[in-house]
Amino acid sequence: MKNAIALGLILIAALTGGCSRLWPVSEDRVTFVLAGAVTPRSVRINFKTLRPARVRVQVSPNPVTYANPLYSPYGQTQAGQNNVSHAVVDELHPGTQYYYRLVIDNTPSTSKAHAGKFTTPRAEPFSFKMAFASCAVTGSNSRIFQQIMQEKPLFYLNTGDLHYGNISSDCSDRFIKHYYRVFMSPRQSELYRSTPFVYMWDDHDYANNDSDRNAPCQQAAIAHYKQFMPYYPLAFDQPDDPVSQSFTVGRVRFILTDLRSQKQEPEYQDCQRVKTGSNFGSEAHLNWFTQQLLAAKEAGQLAVWVSGIPYINHPGGPNYQCDEQDDWGGFPQEREAIANLVKQHQIPLCILAGDAHMVAIDDGTNSDYASGGGAPVPVFHAGPLKRYGSFKGGPYSHGHRSKSGQYGVMEIEDNGGREICITWTAKNRQGNVVQNRAGKKITYRFCRMLGSTTP
Ligand SMILES: [Fe+2]
Known part of the structure; x- marks a missing residue:
């Protein structure tokens, strides 16, 4: 009798689709x-x-x-x-x-x-919203992914630490397993099916903490990125080339730079830098980036640079490595050259970043690295999706908050005129605006003139 009941239940489950194996x-x-x-x-x-x-x-x-x-x-x-x-x-x-x-x-x-x-973007100037964030434990099924979906952004950008594989051996097997866990997490899968996915890795999802071009799985990381990700056309195509890419939505050019797989560390002796490093790792890569900035200016676009590596470092001076930070402060010449280009050509630019487990906004007050000043660049960090809080760089004019369950929203107002306006808002997993330590909401609106205003 028991067997008959069990068989009956199995048949019902099978016929209703409740038991897909049968x-x-x-x-x-x-x-x-x-x-x-x-x-x-x-x-x-x-x-x-x-x-x-x-x-x-x-x-x-x-x-x-x-x-x-x-x-x-x-x-x-x-x-x-x-x-x-x-x-x-x-x-x-x-x-x-x-x-x-x-x-x-x-x-x-x-x-x-x-x-x-x-949803396909319109082919002319238009207003839209995008969301972005970084840093989630591998395969996280946090409600924050549903919350981001409910924002109904035109696309969702992950600025790195999509997983925490820290992969440095068994390269292929481990990249495959980690991507499976991310894409098969129910809430992440739902987000990525409802909202186009854009992705640029950082250290833990490319290799391990603070990794660079010497990571043992460098080529496997690049190969599996190309296999699994729905990326825009890549700027380079060799097996050890960066997965940098750019795309334009309305009058906003998003420039995603793969700094991790190319980064050349500076050399230090007794905490003094004796050899300059490079986050771009090659002249060709840096040239591609600067051409993107100039092309954005020429085309009358706002440039949005996605730099996984934090742009604003806290003052570290020549003994920078002794602070053991992993940001642009260790690459002052390269950063200054970029800032000088921005200043010289008056390129309308802002930066989206991840890496640090915090939301933070700077309006340009602390990010001006041009010689003699003149290139204040707004910077917006957003994260962590699901990870402990931490703080890097700064100071940040609009404050920061280091706490799990945070993301960023960028709203672009563009009516086709000379000016484009951006509103940045830091949010938590309930969709509420995050407050900094002083109790002020972390949000910032700025406008930029577009077009050929090169002096
Ligand atoms: Fe992270």
């Missing part, structure tokens, strides 16, 4: 999907299937009927590639919300858990 349904065939690299006309969808399969992506403005669909070309996921692949859909319309799902061996996936949505 009753294979389409969701069994997909492990994760996420979208990124969205432009007014195209999107890139990255995914993993459970087994090798023939796959294409279907995109439609209608999430129910999938009417008027657009498709990517068919591709094949392969066991040798961990069944991870990507597809690009183009000929999209600007400023349109789309829904997507995988079509596997001619059958559309029916699982809502393996479908997503995104």
